[in-house]
Amino acid sequence: MNPLEDHYLQMTRRQFFGKTAASLGSIALGSLLNKSSLAANSPLEKGILGAPHFAPKAKRIIYLFQNGGPAQQDIFDYKPGLTKKFDSDLPDSIRGKQRVTGMTADQLRFPVAPSIFKFNRYDNNEDGLWVSELYPHTGAMAKELCVVYSVNTSAINHEPGITFLQTGSELPGRPSFGSWYSYGLGSANENLPNFVVMISQGYGNMQAISSRLWSSGFLPSEHQGINLRGSENPVLFLKNPKGINRSDRRRMLDLLSYQNHQESLRSHDPEVAARIAQYEMAYRMQMSVPELADLSSESKDTLEMYGPNVNTPGSYAYNCLMARRMAERGVGFIQLYNRGWDQHNNLPAEIRKQCEATDQPQAALIKDLKQRGMLDDTLVIWGGEFGRTTYSQGNLTQTNYGRDHHPRCFTMWFAGGGVKPGITYGKTDDYSYNITENPMHVHDLHATLLHLTGIDHERLIYRHQGRDFRLTDVHGHIVKDILT
């Protein structure tokens, strides 16, 4: 088939109107060259929406994604009553006929494994927050945290689980949350991407994550997340090669851009426009990224607050500090992935290391934002793709146990950005197995988060392949109880 015809067949209605009305097309191109390919009427309006539907409480989001599924009952969901039930069988009344994963489905019994960790009570703005000894720094921030015990998901394995949390669908191919955000609101900083991803490695069993999770799916490509590498050079090949200076680079880009414009005028393919925008972004990032990654301006106190690993690129501590620096510089959606929570066995030993690496940095991030007067309009999110079972996977001893995937309830927390500080929300049963009060499904979570950024989740829509798409698809209720 003729590739040109092929292209026309794939054309969306938007592109069709864009092409047939030549004047419209040139206006569109004009704005492409300036800012976003989808800029609204006035240069004062950005993103497809132009501006949030209503005044946003959170101007930026820092999502501390805990990849692998942290065990809620060992950190936040305090069940002191389980100590007495050590090694007893999980009652049928609790599990019912719910499915479990193939990894534990043929276990002969499901022995209850109470957490071996001691819990402490921290004052919050209600009747206190219980946090285990694994998270003393995070616990000490109880007055800033909104801890939700009742998040639940539909997926039972990692890949669909993360995909669901990130895109609102278990099936791959939808745009990531950050892409939706960037598409809707555009960027507050022309010199850095609006959706940035950073990854830190954990301890023990790690699950794969791939760039699909921060892809823009069917949204224009410039809204995909930019993955900054955990090394001295956050972006590879960003430096000019030897013998080429910045003005040479500019002249090269101008020529390239001219040719791309010609192509864009001919085909009206938005991907060409996205390419132009990305080249320009890369050019600006040549200046902005080195400045971003230069920690020499941070005070000693600040660095100490994030703990000893803060100077190691690629560590969770380093990423948390970078997250704050990006937030200061106007990056709208900062997504950290921290791997290593998939503790099917040897949980006590592994979760200890995992928590030690995350506790101080994330508490420091909240403190740091607060000190800088940024916490009130920055939303910090912590949580994984699901929780873990109360029954032990594999051998249960007094000192060791493992836990399998558990989608029916898990704990997430939020801080700042229009969420009530110092509260808890939702309740689980005595086994931390089922939700007994105020469930928050992933779709509800998405609806609520979009609401906090000033977006009505039912009005951020993209038409693709003949149907309308939203982050929340046809679901999602805003959980008003946790909003300020």
Next chain:
Amino acid sequence: MKGIRLPILSIIATIAILACGLFPYPEISYGPFNFVGRFHPLIVHLPIGFILAVLILQLIPLFTKSELRIAIKVMLWITMISSVASVIFGTLLALSGGYSETLLDRHRWLGVGTCIACIWLYQSYSSKRKGSNIVYTFLLILSMALVGGAGHFGGALTHGENYLTAYLPTILGGKEKTAPVPAGTKEDTAIFDRVIQPIIDNKCVACHSQSKSNGNLKMNSLEALVKGGNTGPALIAHNALESLMIQRANLPIDHKEHMPPKGKVQLTSTERETITWWINNGSKKRMSLNETLPPDNVVTFLESSLGFKIAPPNMEMLSWEQVTTAHKELKTDQTINIRRLSLDSPSLSVQILPNTNITENQINQLDAIKANITELDMNRTVYDDKVLEVIGSFANLEKLNLGNTSLQSTEIDYITDLRKLKKINLIGTKIDDTALDKLLKFPDLQAVITSNTKVTSKAAKKFKTEKVDKTKQLQIKTKIKKLKDELNELDVEIIGPTEPKKETNGSSNNNKKKRSSNQTGQGEFTYQVVLDWGKIPNSKNIGITHGGVVVDKSGKVYVGTKGKHNLVVYDQHGEFIKAFGSHTHHFHGMTIQEKNGKQYIYGASMAHVSKIDLDGNLVLKIEGKKQALDNQWTKATAVAVTPNGDIFIADGYDTNVIFKYSKEGEFIKKFGTKGTSNGQFKTSHGLAIDSRNPQKPLLIVCDRENNRLQRFDLEGNFVDIPIEGLRRPCSISIWSDYMLIAELAGRAIILDKNYKLISILGDNPDLDQRANFSLAPEKWEPTSFSAPHGCSFDASGNIYIQEWNIFGRITKLERL
């Protein structure tokens, strides 16, 4: 028979009514009387109406021939009965007090006259004697005149004296309106006369003025407000939260102490906020509006009352269409990043990119759209004062980030017109503590970021307490109290189980547990309430406490009661030692003094003042009635003894005169009268000798109902008024440099040598409990006093308080 009986009845009625007129009207607060009395205004209109009707009916026969005799007689009868009832009810109403005496007298005598005329009117109409017609006609005309007079003065009592003539045209003899006090200027505004007093005149003065002062409160001048009424001063400068006039206005309208009372015209919320703001800013007669500006609605109100502008005018935001049009004309460059905040409003967020050196010219380019800028981020930029001055005109700015710039405290003056500012980020700037003082001026400010600056935590703390919205605080406190009450109502009553007896050793544990909660006072003078101090074995309670308390050198505590135990002695732990005989009954005011190594207690108990030794033996007795005719007294409330042994006695519950006697009990002199001027008292309730300056010992008088202390030299010459605005001070104890005052309206306070308040003890938040004689023990809160009456420090600064209470309440406070 009937013909005889009627005149006799009329004569008896006349005498009874006259007796009503002569009734002395002490101020009595007796519920049923007050209740019935309030029907006076209702019933009083019956005789007025009927007598007028009688007059009309009398005129009818002049035109037609009709016989109306029976009708007239019936009406005259009703007139008579209702007028008698009116006089009785009126007498009861007058008992509740608060009326101007002159007006009341006039109204009373005219009313009594009317009533008597009505009695005889009926009598003469019924009589068939000769000449009774003439008498009847005369009485009818007379009673009409009397009704008119009584009605007029009755109206004046209810509505205020000037009610009728306030709007009388000057041509008809109305008073020339006194020229209003000039409003002044923004720097020197006649805030009280032009803004505050007019509100009070409209809403409060009808019941609180010269002619009628309910609760003994007059509100017709600033001085009168400071002086206050029965429950204390109406206002306390800088503290609207504690000022009764605001407290009462903020109560829910159904609360019985809400003011103005339900049914009267209420204060508007703006008026309330205006008064609150005025009190919190010092409640001065004149003030400068440069220093502090109130919230928007109050500004508008002030401007209309004063007639000049005090704040920059509100700036209307442009519509979004106007913004986009205006923006096209702007020549802003890349360094200024402007975006729309949200689709539901035309407001803009502006960011000057970091590391930009922004000039006045550049910032001026925003002029056309400045009304819409609600957020401005200048973090890490470089600018000068001119730029700040321009920013100071962005009137709708709510969030301003000047973080990491070279801003100094003084430069904040450039932006003080930004009255909508809610959040200001000053992180890493060169500001210091003085910046916070300037920031107090922003009325809506909710967040200030001062990390990494020279601002101290002490200044931050001070800023927080001063900035907090005191009215809202009070509203929340009221809500909490209401919820607590609701909670109490949920309690189930269980009768039967007895408290386990405390063992002396085991009890220390118990006390420790309670220690953390039952503390009161501030700073160095923080105290722990000792629970259950001062029981009497085998006795339900210690009897009515309405007296004094003193501590001897060994630490024994002597408590004067009005119960059967008379003067009771305890050790410092509250263990009962003994009680004295009836010659020590009701030691209302007490003092203790050492002479030649022996200690003596002096007690004032109304008719006499006694001096006893520590074993209770009577050493000296001065009796009021036995004095020379001119120098008699009957209700001695207090006694004080000078270093050389001279004795002062206050006749506090009667003449208020203070008498001086020699140590042998010989009369020397007397001074003081009832009144409100210097050297005059309204209940000279307590006395104390202040020898903190040994060269110049002074006599201090608790002038209770004037809510102040007065100082005299030992010859009785007035020196000064060291403190005013107290809450009904009853008695004083002095220890080291400090003075303790028991105040009847629910608290005790400690003042330093300069009469500066340094600690408040047991302040009772519940107005119903203050000065409540019959408050039952189950309602006592360890840390809120109901009616402190007697007080004493011991040698180490611990405190004993005895309260005016029918069940007997004595409390020990241990200094922490």
